[in-house]
Amino acid sequence: MLKLFLQELRFRRNGIIAWGLGLCFFPVVYVGLYPSFADQLPNFQEMMDIALYQALGISMASFEGYVASTVTNLIPVILAIYAVISGTGTLAGEEDDGRLETVVALPIPRWQIVAVKALALAIALALILAITSAGAGLTLAAISSQVDTTVTPAGMFWSLMAAWPLVLAFAMISLFLGAFCPSRRIAATLATIIIVASFLGNNLAGMITSLERIKGLFLFNYFEASAEALINGQQPADLLALLLVALAAFALAVLFFQRRDITVGAWPWQRGRVPA
Amino acid sequence: MSEHVIETRGLTVYYGRQRGIVDVDLRVREGEIFGFLGPNGAGKTTTQRVLLDIIRPTAGEARLFGLDCRKQGVEARRRVGYLPGELALYDSMRASQFFEMTASLLDSAAAHAHWKTLAERLDLDASRRIRQLSRGNRQKVGVVAAFMHQPDLLILDEPTTGLDPLMQQKVMELVREAKAAGATVFFSSHILPEVQAVCDRVGIIREGALVATERVETLMHQQFKRLQMTFAAPPPAGAFDLDGVEVTGQDERTITLKVQKNLDQVLATAATLGISDIETIPVTLEEIFLAFYGKGNGGNHA
Numbered sequence: 001m002l003k004l005f006l007q008e009l010r011f012r013r014n015g016i017i018a019w020g021l022g023l024c025f026f027p028v029v030y031v032g033l034y035p036s037f038a039d040q041l042p043n044f045q046e047m048m049d050i051a052l053y054q055a056l057g058i059s060m061a062s063f064e065g066y067v068a069s070t071v072t073n074l075i076p077v078i079l080a081i082y083a084v085i086s087g088t089g090t091l092a093g094e095e096d097d098g099r100l101e102t103v104v105a106l107p108i109p110r111w112q113i114v115a116v117k118a119l120a121l122a123i124a125l126a127l128i129l130a131i132t133s134a135g136a137g138l139t140l141a142a143i144s145s146q147v148d149t150t151v152t153p154a155g156m157f158w159s160l161m162a163a164w165p166l167v168l169a170f171a172m173i174s175l176f177l178g179a180f181c182p183s184r185r186i187a188a189t190l191a192t193i194i195i196v197a198s199f200l201g202n203n204l205a206g207m208i209t210s211l212e213r214i215k216g217l218f219l220f221n222y223f224e225a226s227a228e229a230l231i232n233g234q235q236p237a238d239l240l241a242l243l244l245v246a247l248a249a250f251a252l253a254v255l256f257f258q259r260r261d262i263t264v265g266a267w268p269w270q271r272g273r274v275p276a
Numbered sequence: 277m278s279e280h281v282i283e284t285r286g287l288t289v290y291y292g293r294q295r296g297i298v299d300v301d302l303r304v305r306e307g308e309i310f311g312f313l314g315p316n317g318a319g320k321t322t323t324q325r326v327l328l329d330i331i332r333p334t335a336g337e338a339r340l341f342g343l344d345c346r347k348q349g350v351e352a353r354r355r356v357g358y359l360p361g362e363l364a365l366y367d368s369m370r371a372s373q374f375f376e377m378t379a380s381l382l383d384s385a386a387a388h389a390h391w392k393t394l395a396e397r398l399d400l401d402a403s404r405r406i407r408q409l410s411r412g413n414r415q416k417v418g419v420v421a422a423f424m425h426q427p428d429l430l431i432l433d434e435p436t437t438g439l440d441p442l443m444q445q446k447v448m449e450l451v452r453e454a455k456a457a458g459a460t461v462f463f464s465s466h467i468l469p470e471v472q473a474v475c476d477r478v479g480i481i482r483e484g485a486l487v488a489t490e491r492v493e494t495l496m497h498q499q500f501k502r503l504q505m506t507f508a509a510p511p512p513a514g515a516f517d518l519d520g521v522e523v524t525g526q527d528e529r530t531i532t533l534k535v536q537k538n539l540d541q542v543l544a545t546a547a548t549l550g551i552s553d554i555e556t557i558p559v560t561l562e563e564i565f566l567a568f569y570g571k572g573n574g575g576n577h578a
Contacts, residue, residue: 001381003376004377007373011368098360098362099366101325101360101362102360102363102364102365104329105328105330105353106353107350107353107354107381107382107383108381109350261332263325266291266292270292271292272289272290272291272294272296273292274288274290275293
């Protein structure tokens with residue numbers, strides 16, 4: 001199994017490097033350019049007072065608010081796209097293009113196939129975040145003398161790494177949808193809808209009272225992209241909740257993959273029945 | 277333990293309401309090469325996929341080495357080499373990496389040692405990435421992966437697809453060698469000479485049902501030819517009313533015959549009628565088989 005796991009990581013190597021460096025661009029640019037326009041940001045704050053920006057948690061009142069509104073807010077959303085691409089590509093994508101048939105025909109229990117692929121996906125997400133977070137931390141270290149903040153480079157690193165449970169949850173949901181839906185296309189569409197609904201729903205819940213009651217359904221609710229979270233870190237209970245969602249989605253992926261007719265491309269309720 | 281390496285009873289697969297295979301009772305004995313024949317969509321691949329637990333039966337049961345294909349599938353598949361008909365590989369890997377990974381997953385020391393020999397025999401450059409390989413060479417990768425752990429059972433779906441005639445011959449040599457070493461081979465093919473050359477028995481599946489199984493010698497004894505002959509002038513009606521000869525098509529100067537017996541008389545008659553052209557139309561094994569079984573209505577389920 002180790003060989004399959006290493007191979008899974010090898011398959012993802014280029015994606016890890018490309019996404020890691022690509023995502024790095026955001027903190028490097030946003031954090032790196034902060035000193036050059038820090039004195040102009042208070043002018044933007046007036047604009048930030050409008051409800052929509054408040055709902056989106058955007059604030060330019062401080063360095064921490066600026067970083068939270070740009071980097072911490074954006075990185076999990078963008079990385080969630082990778083989670084969907086990779087999560088649905090892992091089982092559904094390989095089934096669609098026929099490669100999964102070769103693996104399933106080998107003497108490996110199906111749950112192990114899902115477990116190895118899920119583990120590789122989780123590590124890939126952690127590595128991408130680590131590259132991005134390191135970029136943010138190093139950039140802050142480079143400009144720290146020009147910025148008035150209590151956030152340390154290490155604190156910056158860990159505040160972004162804290163997005164891992166959130167993107168992991170999206171990846172495992174995508175993995176599950178891949179084992180559940182007839183095709184990767186449908187799985188990816190559903191996963192994208194979940195992410196968009198979760199992001200917008202969580203933000204709009206701050207504006208619309210009726211949504212407040214269902215805020216707990218939106219996964220972004222469990223990841224705080226705020227100045228306070230940047231300084232004090234995420235709530236452990238929130239991170240635990242996200243990890244539990246990831247675990248539940250993984251368990252469902254195993255369950256449905258165990259029962260799946262590979263290469264058939266059908267919903268679980270479309271299993272064959274002998275005509276009466 | 278059962279003497280049958282492959283055994284299915286009432287095996288039925290429906291895809292929703294669409295028929296896959298129906299009530300397939302199949303028995304393949306240890307050490308034999310069994311050809312599985314039928315037109316596209318007949319259910320050959322479905323049957324093979326059920327045996328490997330890739331898809332699950334709607335009804336009935338399937339066993340390999342006496343083991344339930346689903347409940348004891350992992351144990352059974354340790355002894356199986358599989359070459360799928362629609363071979364899809366991990367393109368970014370080198371062929372050698374693919375073989376090493378497969379050998380590790382098979383937990384087979386023999387496979388680690390054997391794949392290089394097989395690759396050399398098939399003239400396959402295993403150092404190249406799979407995406408750089410031609411269709412034929414990719415097929416060789418699949419063949420090597422199926423044979424490399426010297427399995428007790430080989431399930432091969434159109435194993436010579438995309439290979440040149442020389443390579444087709446080499447693959448058939450591998451099949452014969454596997455049989456000589458005691459392995460059982462279950463393979464589907466459309467190539468009549470290939471089946472004729474290596475198979476002990478064949479089974480034909482038609483519209484999801486196993487029509488019959490038969491020994492190859494018995495089958496080939498029943499072989500017929502189809503001739504299309506063109507004459508200078510329209511041949512008289514009833515000119516070819518001979519025992520074992522059937523007129524299957526006729527227009528003004530051309531006549532098509534299905535000839536099971538009396539070929540010499542057919543040719544002699546044609547010569548007297550002023551034949552200007554003659555063509556032998558290839559006959560598929562399925563046609564032979566169905567002719568033998570009176571369009572699939574009977575047969576010895578041997």
